[in-house]
Amino acid sequence: MKTKILLAAATAGVMFAGSVLASTLDDVRARGKLNCIINTGLVGFAAPDDKGKWQGFDVDFCRAVAAATLGDADKVNYTTATGKTRFTKLAAGEGEILSRNTTWTFSRDVDLSQTFIGVNYYDGQGFMVPKALGVKSAKELDGASVCIQTGTTTELNLAEYFAGNGMKYNPVPIETNAEAQELYKAGRCDVYTTDASGLFATLYSFDNKADHMVLPEVVSKEPLGPVVRHGDDQWADIVSWVLRAMMAGEEKGITSKNVKELAAKDNKDKEINRLLGKDPLQGLSKLGLSPDWAVNVISQVGNYAETFEKHLYPLTIQRGMNALYKDGGLHYIPPIK
Amino acid sequence: MSSKTYKPGSYPDLPPPAGTVGVYGWIKMNLFSSISNSLLTILSFVLLYYLIDGIIGWFFLDAVFDADSKIECRKINDGACWAVITRRVGQFVYGFYPDAERWRIDISFLTMFIAFAPLLYPDLPKRKWLLWFSGIYPIMAFILINGGILGLSKIEYNLFGGFMLTVILGVSGIVCSLPIGILLALGRQSKLTVVRTLSVCFIEFMRGVPLITLLFVASSMLNYFMPPGTNFSILVRVIIMFTFFSAAYIAEVIRGGIQAIPKGQYEAADALGMNYWQKTRFITLPQALKISIPGIVNTFIGLYKDTTLVVVIGLLDPLGIGRAALADTKWNGLSTETYLFVALFFFVSCFAMSRYSLWLENKLNTDNK
Numbered sequence: 001m002k003t004k005i006l007l008a009a010a011t012a013g014v015m016f017a018g019s020v021l022a023s024t025l026d027d028v029r030a031r032g033k034l035n036c037i038i039n040t041g042l043v044g045f046a047a048p049d050d051k052g053k054w055q056g057f058d059v060d061f062c063r064a065v066a067a068a069t070l071g072d073a074d075k076v077n078y079t080t081a082t083g084k085t086r087f088t089k090l091a092a093g094e095g096e097i098l099s100r101n102t103t104w105t106f107s108r109d110v111d112l113s114q115t116f117i118g119v120n121y122y123d124g125q126g127f128m129v130p131k132a133l134g135v136k137s138a139k140e141l142d143g144a145s146v147c148i149q150t151g152t153t154t155e156l157n158l159a160e161y162f163a164g165n166g167m168k169y170n171p172v173p174i175e176t177n178a179e180a181q182e183l184y185k186a187g188r189c190d191v192y193t194t195d196a197s198g199l200f201a202t203l204y205s206f207d208n209k210a211d212h213m214v215l216p217e218v219v220s221k222e223p224l225g226p227v228v229r230h231g232d233d234q235w236a237d238i239v240s241w242v243l244r245a246m247m248a249g250e251e252k253g254i255t256s257k258n259v260k261e262l263a264a265k266d267n268k269d270k271e272i273n274r275l276l277g278k279d280p281l282q283g284l285s286k287l288g289l290s291p292d293w294a295v296n297v298i299s300q301v302g303n304y305a306e307t308f309e310k311h312l313y314p315l316t317i318q319r320g321m322n323a324l325y326k327d328g329g330l331h332y333i334p335p336i337k
Numbered sequence: 338m339s340s341k342t343y344k345p346g347s348y349p350d351l352p353p354p355a356g357t358v359g360v361y362g363w364i365k366m367n368l369f370s371s372i373s374n375s376l377l378t379i380l381s382f383v384l385l386y387y388l389i390d391g392i393i394g395w396f397f398l399d400a401v402f403d404a405d406s407k408i409e410c411r412k413i414n415d416g417a418c419w420a421v422i423t424r425r426v427g428q429f430v431y432g433f434y435p436d437a438e439r440w441r442i443d444i445s446f447l448t449m450f451i452a453f454a455p456l457l458y459p460d461l462p463k464r465k466w467l468l469w470f471s472g473i474y475p476i477m478a479f480i481l482i483n484g485g486i487l488g489l490s491k492i493e494y495n496l497f498g499g500f501m502l503t504v505i506l507g508v509s510g511i512v513c514s515l516p517i518g519i520l521l522a523l524g525r526q527s528k529l530t531v532v533r534t535l536s537v538c539f540i541e542f543m544r545g546v547p548l549i550t551l552l553f554v555a556s557s558m559l560n561y562f563m564p565p566g567t568n569f570s571i572l573v574r575v576i577i578m579f580t581f582f583s584a585a586y587i588a589e590v591i592r593g594g595i596q597a598i599p600k601g602q603y604e605a606a607d608a609l610g611m612n613y614w615q616k617t618r619f620i621t622l623p624q625a626l627k628i629s630i631p632g633i634v635n636t637f638i639g640l641y642k643d644t645t646l647v648v649v650i651g652l653l654d655p656l657g658i659g660r661a662a663l664a665d666t667k668w669n670g671l672s673t674e675t676y677l678f679v680a681l682f683f684f685v686s687c688f689a690m691s692r693y694s695l696w697l698e699n700k701l702n703t704d705n706k
Contacts, residue, residue, distance in 0.1 A: 040651055041664030048661050050424045052433045055665075079495045080661075081651040088557035089651070094571075175649070178663045182672050205670030207411070314666050 024096050024228075024235035025069060025288050033075050036062035037095035040080040042177060043201035044315050045101050054078050058099045060307040061120060061226055061243065063300065065097060068242045068293040073300035082175075083151040087112050090229060097239060098227040101195070103153045113230040117240035120225050120304075122321040122330050123195040124218035125157050128203065131213055133190055138217035142167040147180045147189035149173075154194055157220040181205065195222050197317055204315045238287050244333045245294040248275055249303030251324055251333070256302040263295045275336050282337075304331070406667035421668040422678050428658050429678070432498020438490065442501050445478040449508070457693065475512075494572045498653035500682060505572070506654075507641040507686075510579035514640070515633070517580065518587025519626075523617065525592055536588070543585035549646055551578040556650035575647060583640040590632035594625035627701045634694035638687045645683075655679045 028034050038058055039046040046056040063073035081089045081100060090098045091114070101123075102108070104116040127138050135141060138161070148155055150173045162169050172189045174180045181202050184192040192202065199214050206212060226243065228236050249255070252272050254262055263276040273279040277291030284291065301307065308322065323329025343349075356362055368378040399416025401409075402423055410418035422429065431439050452474035455467035482505070485491035497505070524536030543551075555574040598621065606616040626633075648657040659675035662668050 039664075040648070040653065040657055041661035043664050043666055043669050047664035047666070048428065048433070048658075049665060050428075050667075052428050077493055077495055079651070080653060080657075082649055085553070085556050085650050092557065176660055178660050178672050181670065201666075201669065204666070205407070207670070311666075 023288075024232045025238065028069055028096055032070065033077050034062065034066040034070065034097070035077045035079060035095040036065075037079050037081045037086060037089050037098045037100055038062065039100045040082055040176075042101060042198070043205070044197065044311050044317070055311070057121065057307055057311040058101060058226075060301050060311065061099045061246075062097060064246060064297045065239055065242050067296040067300045068245070068289060069238065071290070071292075071296055073296075083149070087114065090114060090227060093229075096228065096235065101197075101224045102227055104223045104225050105153060108227075114227050115230055115236045116225050116227055117236055118225050118243045119223040119330075120243055121197070121223075123197050123222035123224050124321075125154050125193060125220040125222060126196040126199050126218050127215040128184070128192045128199045128212055129190060129215060130187075131211055135215070138215045138219065139165060139167075141169065141191055143169070144190040145170040145172055145188070146191045146193055147172045147174055147183050148193055149177065149180060150175065152194075153220070153222065158193055161219040177202065195224075197312070197315075200317050201315045234287060238289065241287070242293075242297055244336070245275060245297050246301070246304040246307070247324065247331050247333045248336055249294070249298045250305040251326070254298055254303060256299055256306060259295055259298040263292070271336050407669065407671055408667075417674050418671050419674060421662055421671045421674055425658075425662050428662070429499045429655055431501050432653055432658065433496040434492060434498075434501065435496070438484070438492060441481045441484070441489065445481045446501075446504070448474065449478070449504075457697075494570045497572060499658050500655050502647075502652065502654045503641070503644050503682075506576060506579060506644040506647065509576045510583055510640050510644070511637050513576070513580040514582075514584040514587055517584035519591055519622070521584060521588035522591035522595060522625075525588065526595060539581075540585045540588050543582055544589070548578075548582050548643055549649060551582055552646055552650050554578070571650075571652070575650070575652070579640060579644070582643075583636055586636045586639075587633060590629050590636060591625055593632065594627075594629035595621055597628050598624050630694055630698050630701070634690055638690055641687060641690070642683060655682060 036059075038054065038056075041047050042056070042058075044056060045058045046054060049055050059078070062076050062078070066076045067073040079089065079095050081098075086098055086100050086102065087108070089095060091112070098114075101121070102116075103123075104119065108114065109116050127141065129135050129141075141162075146158060146169045148158055148171050155171075158169070158171070169191075172183060174183060177194065177198055180192055180194070183189055184202075185206070192199070194202075196214065196218060203209055203212055203214065226239060228239055248271070249259070252269060252275070254272065254276070259276065262272055263278065266278060267273050270279060274281045275294045277293075277295060281291075284293075287293075302310070308319065319327070319329060321330045323331065325332040356365060369375040395416045397416075399414045400419055401413045401416065402419045404410040404413060404418065404420040407418055407421070410420055427436070427439075431442055434442060448470075451467065452471045455461050455464045455471055461467065480486060480489070483492060521536050521540055524532045525540065527533045527536070552575065555578045556571060559569070559574050602620055602624065603616065606620045611619070645654055645656045647654050648660070651657075653661060656676075656679055659672075659679050662675060663670070663672055
């Protein structure tokens, strides 16, 4: 009975909170800062540099949205969240965007009442093993002990993959990637599993890189993307088109170096003109953005390829699935017209 | 000399046989008393040498104290790469608090010792005046750290982190939980049914729920119950949870102290015609608190270390800052150095607390056991 009342109160609270809020864009503009929920630390995606400034692939997306809505990529308040607290933080309004390598799944999208606005990184769960183990394929991992981060989709994928192949494993539950690295290096588990991006980042940090290998199998689909709350379509549109603008930048060859130049002249490609505010873009006023929104994004943060190269190339992560469709990847964006 | 005669019973003590006293004697007796012992001694020394040599080498001699990244470190030497600490010491101490405003933290921290001194050392000169300062210190520190008035810029809580966060959480938890704990302990012993029941319920609930659950409640649930638009900082929510949690433990420790006082003390107080508050103030609490000091300090040390649990709700205490540093491509993989540094900080603070409690115990010891 008590729990029922509690749940009812919580639900009422959420609905009430949702209904009272004005447009998210107005809130952000009134505050002058974007609140962005990010990872407490994930190599390549979010980490503070030595000066205390957050850097990373996910962080750059927050900066891009701030550039589009406020005109300044630095006007972001970062709130850190763990895998377990990220959705409640978003639901409770502690941030306008959750940009924290979050896998898009049915139940997260539907059941948790939030909107995934697109995919900014296609990932997939892989396995890393010491070469000394003599394993060449994930199918040979029967009976292995596996270091696994709790509260993530990787946990479920692992169980399904092993059950599907009739294999057994001993889970070694861990809380963070840093902890997993230590356990794995100390030999507490035979296998370390997480998203392939995380595996490469981990491998990159090892002193003896040659002694370990990432197995060829990718056992899950992990489309990672930014998330916003249900209920404000204008905001969801803004966030998703910021992502597309960054990809369009790459597709059209607009970089942080040449964007000002391209914005000043009349380009043959009218899509560039529309994106950069030279020609009118039908409906832009409904988003509440100024015509130079995409110029701000690309000049201050860069296009998709630029942020990828800046943060993920150093980890030896290749474009792969994350290339544009014309380069054989999966990123295919709707035309900007 | 030998020819001298002494009266019976006045012969002076002879010196002990040569080779059984002094450094040489001690070594011979304890380390080389037999062949097997001698061998073991030599073996131990050899092992110790390698161990200490390795540790000192890794920690200091082969360590790199400044470099741009882990890779640079490894190029210079193969010991510890302390550059991850030296380059980020500001972050470890202040979190993401803006550089230009860090003096506010420094002042709050230094004056904290002035504020605590009269509370911790009863013999201090001018104690009465200092106590006034202790009274206004919390307000002063809050204004300084939080800002927003008196021309100080407002600092958002998500910039708080590092040791400063630990000290804020730990000290506020400790300071607030002691009085609440005393009231709860008295409440639990009370003859008034309502007060007693409420105290028991509170204590048992708080002790029966893991701290981490309470932190999740603070981080997720409380926001739902607040009216929309109220920005009830997560820091305050977490401090409240820490306070309640440790107050429940303190209450039980103090109850143990109260129950350890001989019954004769109460009867004597009654015989003197003292009322409840006089009895509590002059008879019960002074004795109960004295007995409970080790338990109370134990709880405080526990609370202080428990503050690291806030990493699970995404607050960046030193441990969180350390993990975030490890997530930087430049420093990824230096977890030993980072965790050792954080451990050192916690050890120093907790050891100081423990030493203080020993000092206080000795000072208040009246040997009436």
